Amino acid sequence: MSDKGNVDSEEQERKATAARLRFEKATSEIASEHRFGGSDAGSTEIELMEAATRLVQEARKDRH
Structure with a gap:
């Protein structure tokens, strides 16, 4: 790989x-605010990721 390719790869990494x-x-910060799940706060990692994705999508909509 060329030097430029190495630099690009390292930068991307x-x-x-x-x-x-x-x-x-x-x-972690959002989870500590108990913004996920119900009152039992027993959300799975997948539920946390799905909720985080929804929050990011909503934030992006608000910017446009």
Whole structure:
């Protein structure tokens, strides 16, 4: 792979890692606010991810 290809790949990997860390932090913060699930707060990880996805989609709609 060329040097440019290596740099592009490394940059893409850094961006993906940063995005994952931001997502994990946001999910954790939202979960700590008990914004997911019902009163028992027994949401599964999939339910948390689905709710987070809905929140992101709603936020994007609000920006446009």
